[in-house]
Amino acid sequence: MRFAVLTSGGDAPGMNAAIRGVVRAALSGGHTVYGVYDGYKGLVEGKVKQFNRNDVSEILNQGGTILGTARLPEFKDPNVRMLALRQIEDLEIDGLVCIGGDGTYRGALDLVRMGVPCIGIPGTIDNDIASSDLTIGFSTALNTAVDAIDKLRDTSSSHQRCSIIEVMGHNYGDLALYAGICTGAEYIITNETGLNKSDLLNSLREEKLNGRRHAIIVISEGLTDVHKLAKEIEDFSGFESRATILGYIQRGGNPTPEDRLLASRMGAYAISLFEQGVSNVAIGTIDGKMAYNDFEVALKMKKNSDNLFKLVERIH
Numbered sequence: 639m640r641f642a643v644l645t646s647g648g649d650a651p652g653m654n655a656a657i658r659g660v661v662r663a664a665l666s667g668g669h670t671v672y673g674v675y676d677g678y679k680g681l682v683e684g685k686v687k688q689f690n691r692n693d694v695s696e697i698l699n700q701g702g703t704i705l706g707t708a709r710l711p712e713f714k715d716p717n718v719r720m721l722a723l724r725q726i727e728d729l730e731i732d733g734l735v736c737i738g739g740d741g742t743y744r745g746a747l748d749l750v751r752m753g754v755p756c757i758g759i760p761g762t763i764d765n766d767i768a769s770s771d772l773t774i775g776f777s778t779a780l781n782t783a784v785d786a787i788d789k790l791r792d793t794s795s796s797h798q799r800c801s802i803i804e805v806m807g808h809n810y811g812d813l814a815l816y817a818g819i820c821t822g823a824e825y826i827i828t829n830e831t832g833l834n835k836s837d838l839l840n841s842l843r844e845e846k847l848n849g850r851r852h853a854i855i856v857i858s859e860g861l862t863d864v865h866k867l868a869k870e871i872e873d874f875s876g877f878e879s880r881a882t883i884l885g886y887i888q889r890g891g892n893p894t895p896e897d898r899l900l901a902s903r904m905g906a907y908a909i910s911l912f913e914q915g916v917s918n919v920a921i922g923t924i925d926g927k928m929a930y931n932d933f934e935v936a937l938k939m940k941k942n943s944d945n946l947f948k949l950v951e952r953i954h
Contacts, residue, residue, distance in 0.1 A: 639732040639912065640670045642686065645703040646677035646745060647738040649889055650761045650775025652897035653703040658694040659905020660735050665691055667913060672729060677738075678745050679708040681722045686729065698898055701778070701891050707738070713745050723752055733912040735905075737761040737774070740937060743920055747933040755917035757908045758933060761901075763889055766810035768939035769931045770922020774904065776813070777896040779806070779888040783817040786884055787854065791821065794852045800842065800877035802868050806888050807858045813888070815946055818856040827857040830943065835862075835870070842875040853877065903928065 643660045645653050657673070664671035673693065675685035687693075697704055712718045726734065726749075733755045736746040739762035746756040760767040763779035783805050794801040807813040811828020818826035824845075827833050842853060857864060864881035872879040893901070900923065907921055907928045920936035922929055931939070 639664075639667075640672070640730055641733045641735065641909065641912065642672040642674050642726070642729070642731050643705070643735040643737065644674035644677050644681060645705045645707045645737045645761065646742040647707060647709065648762060649702050649707055650763050650773070651701040651778035651889070651891055651893035652774040652901040653705075653737055653761050654694075654697040654700045655893060655898045655901035656737050656759050656761060656774055656905045657703065657705060658697055659902040660908060661689050661694045661905075662691065663906040663909040667909060669909070672731070673705050676706045676708040677710065677742075678713045678722065679710040680706070681725055682710070682713070682718060684725050686725065698902075699892050701889075701893060703737075709741075713748070719748055719752060722749065723754065726754055733757065733917055735759060735908045739764065739767060739773075743767075743933055743937055747937070750918045750933060755912070756933075757911060757917055757930075758920035758936070759901075759904045759908060760920065760922055763806060763813065764808050764810050765812040766808060766941065767920070767922065767936070768941040769920050769929075769936035771924060771926075772900060773922075774897055774901045775889070775893070777894045777900075778891055779813060780816050780820070781894055782888050782891055783813060783884060784820045786882075786887075787817060787821040787823070787856065790882060791852075791854055794854060797878060798851045800853045800855065800868070800871055800875070800879040802855045802857060802864050802871075802879065802881040804857050804859055804864045804881065804883045806884070808860070810941060811858045812941070812943060814856045814858040815943055819946065821854065821856070823854040823856045825853070825855040827855065827861060829858055829861065833857070833861050835867070839871060839874045842871055842877060846876045859883075
């Protein structure tokens, strides 16, 4: 069989391990495998190279993606997708592995509807793919965030300061939620909880009056201007306040062992499914075991972190 693999959307630590897993598993099965550079854009432009074992040597521990990634809004246009289809047909590709987030899955689903067998691997630091308990890159991003917040807590405590840390996460609050739990943050604010500024300000002022020396607030990106929020907290509560935006540092760095293992398992599993005649699915882990769902089902699924939010309420 002839396979191809691409990475699309935002990069995530562990993508290289997934690429390696796909390539090594395919070659071990006696198949031919191609790497597609720069995601769907590269597929449209024909940036494709046949891979051998050496092409994926010594990448297991590297962050980012050796294949590169690019966003291509024009891929929604059927005429643009036809260009990709011609490349796939010319190479006689039997299966395309697409590594990325929900945007990547939508692109794969569009190709599936054009007759291209695809399998999706969840690679995103946001952990926002509901068909998998964990996504590739989340563990590493979480470790980065926790390390940064731990360090900020040291100076926050020393200066009797309220520190606001904005983490990534797009429309899902898993990164803020997990990081907040792991660092003992006093407040965790996500898209799911919403931001009640009045309650937050009143609570901080009360805690300041009751003798609290410092506070940590972990908040998901996009909810508010955290620098303005810091100024409001300082003016209202009496806490000297500072905001820190962790930003793209959360996407970088060497993947954790958990991400390397998860990505390797998923890469090999994708090839195994193709060999069994299974395609047009998004794979993931459910309760630690490999599983898969049709793309349409996977894209409609919603994450549920209610139990973790209840844990926060109990241990606050």
